Amino acid sequence: MRYILLLLLPFLLSANLTYSSNYAREIAILDSFDIDASFLYDPIMNQYKNSNIEIFKDEKFFEAMNDAYIFIPAIKNILTKYNIPPEFLFLSMAESEFLIKAYSVKKASGLWQFMPPTAKQYGLRIDEFVDERKDFIKSTEAAAKYLSSLHKKFGKWYLAAIAYNCGDGKLSKAIEVAGSDELSVLLDPKMTYIPKESRLYLRRIVALAMMGNDEHFLLKSEYEYLLNRANAYSISTVRVPGGESLSRVSKLIGIPLNELQKLNRHLKYDFTPSNVNSYDIYIPYIKLSEFKQKYFEEKVKNIYKIHVAKKNDTVFNIAKAYGVPFKAIMDFNNLNSARVSSNDRVVIPMNSKVVDTKTNKSFSYLVKRGDTLESISKAYKISVENIQIQNKLKSVSIREGARLKL
Missing domain, CATH: 3.10.350.10 (LysM domain)
Structure with a gap:
């Protein structure tokens, strides 16, 4: 028996060290969300943790991750730039499972599942040419600004995460009714201060963050491989003229069109918006030198x-x-x-x-009495912004008898 114990001792010590290391890491994750260490024993969060193991093994998850790994370093850098805990990367995973094309029944879209009004409030463009909620750089910048504003308002990161899900107005009212912003109070299932979806949402983010930082788990899954692969991939932003074709860029720099499209899924078509002078697109960093050498603007555009x-x-x-x-x-x-x-x-x-x-008449409109830019945009399915840009309008005011380019 003594001999057997001596043989097992290294394994027992190793297991103990792994447990201690993971325990310390989990406490640090809770601290980054401003959550008390006692939350480590929350039964629903731990149930999520156990069930989420299947998500990390799911084939669909790895397909999504295989597309998303290229965005991870950029997302981390932007979060750091705005002093947001890196664990908020997993808020994006909870929102969309890293699917750029994710679209909800409530019309939320993209990695960070922005609703159109919030997206536009934080400078994201949505029109007939682009949907920048699917632009992983610009949407992450917008999400970081939004999360920073929520943290400034509520003072704790777990409250910022909850408000991101249910809205700051709903959370403010919940805190007022509860008389407290303590997590244990807000998560009370009997009092239902915040919606059930938001109570589960926070737990899922924390569970995903813990799993994503669990070395023992990562070593047994392909997830670590994808994260390491992400760290070796860099992206560059380059400016091209409005109306530039991705197909042409892909041929010039020798990159498969589908790979270039993956980096630019915010473009609704094969080209950049044709109603602007220039627009940014993303290419792999390893192609930046080639782009600088070979790219030229076509004379006939x-x-x-x-x-x-x-x-x-x-x-x-x-x-x-x-x-x-x-x-x-x-x-x-x-x-x-x-x-x-x-x-x-x-x-x-x-x-x-x-x-x-x-003839200009094919692409113009004579303003009639009662017309507004909004009514014209709806009739011709062209955004108000598009009409303003084409006609150099500084406001939405238009006069009867004016001719607008469409």
């Missing part, structure tokens, strides 16, 4: 217009109306048939010379 198909529209009559070759529209939209359905959005790649020679 395409201007892209979005045509919303009407009843009985075909590619033939659309091409004729815009003075664009039929094949150009077919190829650009990857169409196998000339038929289009009502309300389909068809991209029209128009040479700038065509636009100059084409």
